[in-house]
Amino acid sequence: MKMNHVGIMVGDMDKAIEFYTNALDLDIVMNKATVVEERESAIGRMCIAVFGEGFKGFNIAHLVTSDGIGVELFEMKERAERHDLDFSRLGIFHFCLQTDDFAGVIEKTEKFGGKVRMDIMRYHPEDDSKPAKMVYLEDPFGNLFELYSHTYEETYASEYE
Template sequence: MDHVGITVPDIDQATQFFEAAFDAELIYESKRLADEPDEGPKTERMLNLFPGTRVEAVRMMRLRYGPGLELFQMRGPEQHEPVRPSDYGLQHFAISVDDIDAAIAQFEAAGGTMFSRPTAFMFGSEVGEGNVFCYGRTPWGSVIEMLSYPSPMPYERDTPLRRWRP
């Protein structure tokens, strides 16, 4: 995976959040807030935007391990709250961490809100000593999972294929 695209209401707030919560770094700005917005039928067709939506800013960030984060700030006549994990479509992305308690503290200090504390993996194919996960919400409502799995997972006995790990 190269990157995950996230539309946010305030690109400066989102940039600061990902820097503070996950030590992300801003690589470049594809479109600055000071630039004229991209809008019109061509942009709407190309990105499948609701008619009348303006692309105000775009930034590419880098997580220390894993894919990039492409942040979009858009304004349009029809925008919705972020999805819940029970809704259809992309619903969260996960960050692999070594110290989940420290990661939660950093996430909360940056303005995130946790749904729960670390819990043993739910599915038998993933259980193992110390294998835990938890979910939280960014200040604008996107869902992020944090997980740590220091122990082998039972699925590894049945296939040579492995989950990607940093």
């Protein structure tokens, strides 16, 4: 199994594209497009099946990470202004990106309207042979994401090679 993409609800498509391309260095695959509720096309029927009758349409954009993972941005016509994190609810609550430039990404995250949720943390501060570090951030719409310095396997493996 391979990861293909993640879909993220945003409150302002133009601001979201600016944030994800400028702060997080994602590339645009397909710029902002509008999807309307209709039953004539396959995409229209699929959207009704996913979002339900009366979703009223949305804007969508497709971005990609440097390793080819897609990021779909959705701006629904009717939506809440901000994602409120509720850690008592089940479901996906964050996604994670990997970078060598923590300071640069944190600076750009704040510059483009995001927030830093914590100080940078090392997973194994007592062991200099395991330098993996992480930090939680938010996009301008309250979507939580994490940054890692190393791969997932390196971060959690008992020993690095």
